[in-house]
Amino acid sequence: MSFLNNFLGTASAVESASVRPRYETSEAAEAYLLTVYLPGVAKENLEITGEAGELRIVGRRAWKQPDGWTSLYRETGEEPFELTFEHENVVDLDAIRAELRDGVLKLTLPKAESVKPRKISVA
Amino acid sequence: MQGMGIMRLIQYSYPSTRYAAALGDTRSPWTGLESEIDRMFNSVVSGYSAALGGARHFPVDFLEDKNNYYVRAELPGVTREDVGVEIVENSLTVSAVRRQKSGEKEDSYSFSRSVSVPDQVQSDKVAAAYENGILTVTLPKREEAKPRKVSVSVS
Numbered sequence: 644m645s646f647l648n649n650f651l652g653t654a655s656a657v658e659s660a661s662v663r664p665r666y667e668t669s670e671a672a673e674a675y676l677l678t679v680y681l682p683g684v685a686k687e688n689l690e691i692t693g694e695a696g697e698l699r700i701v702g703r704r705a706w707k708q709p710d711g712w713t714s715l716y717r718e719t720g721e722e723p724f725e726l727t728f729e730h731e732n733v734v735d736l737d738a739i740r741a742e743l744r745d746g747v748l749k750l751t752l753p754k755a756e757s758v759k760p761r762k763i764s765v766a
Numbered sequence: 767m768q769g770m771g772i773m774r775l776i777q778y779s780y781p782s783t784r785y786a787a788a789l790g791d792t793r794s795p796w797t798g799l800e801s802e803i804d805r806m807f808n809s810v811v812s813g814y815s816a817a818l819g820g821a822r823h824f825p826v827d828f829l830e831d832k833n834n835y836y837v838r839a840e841l842p843g844v845t846r847e848d849v850g851v852e853i854v855e856n857s858l859t860v861s862a863v864r865r866q867k868s869g870e871k872e873d874s875y876s877f878s879r880s881v882s883v884p885d886q887v888q889s890d891k892v893a894a895a896y897e898n899g900i901l902t903v904t905l906p907k908r909e910e911a912k913p914r915k916v917s918v919s920v921s
Binding site: 683708709714745747 | 825826827828829830831832836838840841842843844845896898899900
């Protein structure tokens with residue numbers, strides 16, 4: 644899939660102790676679609692930064708174990724989620740749309756003009 | 767805080783309904799943990815079978831404070847109506863359905879986990895809330911199970 648070729652895997656982590664969230668990618672004609680699972684992350688704790696060649700998503704969990712609570716068994720973590728993609732400017736960074744709902748982030752990454760399919764009419 | 771959905775807990779008697787599940791990944795990343803959880807909580811992992819598409823686990827926490835026990839479960843992207851919380855005797859079961867639309871057809875995956883809850887829970891007062899993809903079940907302790915502070919005067 645061209646998405647994976649152009650929009651390659653994760654780069655270095657900025658957060659010292661972060662975990663990589665589960666995510667899914669797909670491609671539509673006009674945009675790449677990225678779904679990231681960020682349980683426990685509220686809108687105000689989510690940072691999405693797009694710079695040339697890099698898209699970074701950092702989500703901090705809203706919940707911390709309160710004082711006076713004893714943990715009998717824990718499987719969930721408290722580390723922030725971090726996901727960084729490198730890409731070759733195939734995305735129109737100004738037009739990214741993001742929606743966070745029930746711990747799932749849906750990003751629509753419109754393709755840059757240069758990678759959109761072009762119809763060439765034959766004279 | 768954005769809208770906290772408080773769900774009322776319904777106590778069922780068996781048999782409880784099972785959701786029809788689509789085929790899914792049969793290898794669970796939690797395989798090793800299952801025995802660990804069984805050992806620690808005497809929990810029974812139920813609500814699924816190989817025939818239903820295999821285990822689809824989600825992380826759970828079990829905590830307590832003076833007044834309550836808490837079960838937290840990471841269930842991102844599940845609508846409230848698709849989250850089920852049941853207590854049957856001393857077993858708390860959290861079940862959920864994840865629906866995924868791909869074009870015309872919708873796939874649904876169901877998964878559930880059960881934990882044994884201590885006897886001193888007031889099971890008629892259990893409450894659950896779902897926020898940011900995390901389900902929190904609050905299980906109040908009976909009065910007699912709460913730690914009591916007795917001040918003893920030293921003469």
